Amino acid sequence: MTAPTSSLIMVKRGYFKPPIRGKLQMYKTLIISGFLLVSAGACNLTQETRFPTAADDEFFKEKPAEDEVFRILITEDEYILRQVAEEDHIFARPSPLARKENHKLFREYDEKWDFMDFTHQGLLRVKLNPQTGMIENVDYEGGKAPRAWQASIMFRDDLMRYEFGFKSGIVQPREFKVRYEWRIKKDPDLTPEEAREKAREFLLDQKT
Known part of the structure; x- marks a missing residue:
């Protein structure tokens, strides 16, 4: 029971450091999420331009x-x-x-x-x-x-x-x-x- 309590204290106080692989995965997730947000904002412009038709002036x-x-x-x-x-x-x-x-x-x-x-x-x-x-x-x-x-x-x-x-x-x-x-x-x-x-x-x- 002592080990889990000690681990919680270390995480709460900032002593715990995630493994390198975990860090990379976390950064990768943040970067992808940010890219998707930027892309979503950039795609607000949709194609509404029309081309001339036979009925046009x-x-x-x-x-x-x-x-x-x-x-x-x-x-x-x-x-x-x-x-x-x-x-x-x-x-x-x-x-x-x-x-x-x-x-x-x-x-x-x-x-x-x-x-x-x-x-x-x-x-x-x-x-x-x-x-x-x-x-x-x-x-x-x-x-x-x-x-x-x-x-x-x-x-x-x-x-x-x-x-x-x-x-x-x-x-x-x-x-x-x-x-x-x-x-x-x-x-x-x-x-x-x-x-x-x-x-x-x-x-x-x-x-x-």
């Missing part, structure tokens, strides 16, 4: 430019994301809340600029961090931003909210392009005077 069916991977079409009623290349390597998933808030902002400008049919376009080049896959930089390809400076900022801000996942676990491609098209329809109920006033306000905004 013609905008999505045009041949992609070099390095173009995603396209985004914005209208008063819709915000549509499609992937047009690199489907074996990368996928995108925007924040649903960010998408909703961004579309709300676009719709506010729809109401301000609905004095005529309007299309704003932009082709942006994205650079990702090679380790994290997070966006490092977004610039307009060739420096060609949309003619309305508000659209230029809104496209860029919208894209900066995206996250990307990689099927092989490797950040590939690290650089690619995203094309935006934002369509605004003329309000048929506007009087000629109202349309002219909105057009005047738009032109003044572009000079500020």
Whole structure:
């Protein structure tokens, strides 16, 4: 009876040391557990990117430019994301809340600029961090931003909210392009005077 009591005291006071093999097994278990926790956290991003279908707008069916991977079409009623290349390597998933808030902002400008049919376009080049896959930089390809400076900022801000996942676990491609098209329809109920006033306000905004 004395030996077990003595052993318990030694363990309680920290005198007992587990065998080397036991230590290695313990460390191995901790390392594997930690790896699984990190992996679980990294896998929250799931593939939700859709590819163009026959029912999609013609905008999505045009041949992609070099390095173009995603396209985004914005209208008063819709915000549509499609992937047009690199489907074996990368996928995108925007924040649903960010998408909703961004579309709300676009719709506010729809109401301000609905004095005529309007299309704003932009082709942006994205650079990702090679380790994290997070966006490092977004610039307009060739420096060609949309003619309305508000659209230029809104496209860029919208894209900066995206996250990307990689099927092989490797950040590939690290650089690619995203094309935006934002369509605004003329309000048929506007009087000629109202349309002219909105057009005047738009032109003044572009000079500020």
